[in-house]
Amino acid sequence: PRPHPTFRVRPLTCTETRRGDQQVVHSLGDGAVHVSAARHDATFGFSAVFDAGASQEAVFEGSGMRQLVELAMDGFSCTVFAFGQTGSGKTYTLMGPLGQSDTQPASPALLGLMQRSFTCLLEQSRSRASDLALSASYLEIYNEQVRDLLSPGPPCALPLRWSKSRGFYVENQLSVEFESLEAIVSLLLQGSQRRRTSAHALNRHSSRSHALLTIHVRSRAVSAHPAPGQGWGAQGSARGACPSKQGTLCFVDLAGSERVKETGSSGELSVEANSINRSLLALGHCISLLAKPRGKRTHVPYRDSKLTRLLARSLGGSGITLMVACISPSSRCLSETLSTLHYASRARKVTTRP
Ligand code: ADP
Ligand code: MG
Numbered sequence: 001p002r003p004h005p006t007f008r009v010r011p012l013t014c015t016e017t018r019r020g021d022q023q024v025v026h027s028l029g030d031g032a033v034h035v036s037a038a039r040h041d042a043t044f045g046f047s048a049v050f051d052a053g054a055s056q057e058a059v060f061e062g063s064g065m066r067q068l069v070e071l072a073m074d075g076f077s078c079t080v081f082a083f084g085q086t087g088s089g090k091t092y093t094l095m096g097p098l099g100q101s102d103t104q105p106a107s108p109a110l111l112g113l114m115q116r117s118f119t120c121l122l123e124q125s126r127s128r129a130s131d132l133a134l135s136a137s138y139l140e141i142y143n144e145q146v147r148d149l150l151s152p153g154p155p156c157a158l159p160l161r162w163s164k165s166r167g168f169y170v171e172n173q174l175s176v177e178f179e180s181l182e183a184i185v186s187l188l189l190q191g192s193q194r195r196r197t198s199a200h201a202l203n204r205h206s207s208r209s210h211a212l213l214t215i216h217v218r219s220r221a222v223s224a225h226p227a228p229g230q231g232w233g234a235q236g237s238a239r240g241a242c243p244s245k246q247g248t249l250c251f252v253d254l255a256g257s258e259r260v261k262e263t264g265s266s267g268e269l270s271v272e273a274n275s276i277n278r279s280l281l282a283l284g285h286c287i288s289l290l291a292k293p294r295g296k297r298t299h300v301p302y303r304d305s306k307l308t309r310l311l312a313r314s315l316g317g318s319g320i321t322l323m324v325a326c327i328s329p330s331s332r333c334l335s336e337t338l339s340t341l342h343y344a345s346r347a348r349k350v351t352t353r354p
Contacts, residue, residue, distance in 0.1 A: 005047060005347055006064070007050070008054065010326065011053075021330040024331045024337075026329075033046065040338065042341075044344075044345060056109065056116070066120055073128070076320055078247070079249075082094050082324045083324075085256050088326040094253050095112040117215075133218045134177065135176055136150075139214075141306045141310070143275045144306055146158045148170075150176055167312060184215075210276075212252050215249040217249065252311070256276070279307040286315060291347070325341070326340075
């Protein structure tokens with residue numbers, strides 16, 4: 001299968017409207033996106049396009065996210081990643097407004113792909129007869145350092161290692177078991193608050209790190225006896241014959257791509273911006289190599305950044321990936337929008353063997 005690029009155009013923000021920005025990106029239906037501005041006029045095709053009016057639920061149902069959750073429960077490694085310019089709606093798409101305000105709980109209609117997936121995961125795990133163990137780990141990559149967002153105390157860098165059996169993995173990362181929606185949402189909140197953010201010209205609460213939340217789904221082998229209360233011929237006995245499986249569902253909130261001069265960053269901020277841009281460049285490079293036909297493919301330089309090492313399996317190997325390209329419709333963001341569209345179009349050509 002190929003990664004499914006899903007494309008989401010957010011509404012113009014109040015600031016953009018007040019400034020009189022023009023809306024230059026339009027959805028034409030059937031997966032087509034049209035960009036029209038003074039000197040640009042181009043149409044791109046994707047598997048799904050959501051425009052400014054699309055609800056969080058529509059994005060969850062229409063992007064294939066539900067199927068991805070089910071595949072993770074069947075033992076596949078699944079990844080969803082949101083990318084796009086800073087302020088384009090990545091965090092909103094993944095987490096809803098909860099990403100920004102830590103005082104008020106978000107209204108249920110605004111919950112993002114993550115909370116919706118957790119609900120789906122827990123519902124499914126209750127309805128499936130097999131016994132599932134769920135756990136979560138949460139990391140950020142900040143200035144090329146991997147940090148655990150769940151472990152208490154000040155963030156410390158963890159080593160990223162490689163082994164033949166596991167591929168790239170983070171040593172000593174915490175993995176926390178959970179059984180309820182409240183528990184996993186509270187882990188998500190705790191971790192998100194520890195994420196490194198800085199204010200700059202494009203977004204007041206911009207994430208300065210890439211964050212990876214991974215849900216591990218481990219199915220324990222079940223005994224052949226159906227659990228009490230299950231009818232004759234319940235799935236339990238059939239599933240009991242299955243060996244234990246382990247699937248993962250990883251949510252990647254990439255730090256935004258940006259031009260240092262547009263954001264008014266300097267000093268420490270420009271160091272951050274450079275390391276963000278460098279790892280996004282490495283990711284783009286791996287994706288464009290992976291997009292070539294197998295025979296023509298040269299070595300894929302996963303080792304070029306921590307981000308590509310951690311995503312190696314989901315990008316090229318045995319994973320299933322859903323990409324959500326987020327963009328702002330504003331005329332001011334045109335050049336970043338075009339680069340996001342090209343990036344996503346390239347990623348469409350990558351195939352994996354789950
Ligand atoms: P990013 O994570 O890409 O930097 P955010 O998710 O923080 O961007 O979004 C930037 C701003 O736009 C936030 O104020 C957010 O609430 C708003 N926003 C983003 N997407 C939408 C949307 N689909 N509907 C309404 N507001 C949105
Ligand atoms: Mg963000």
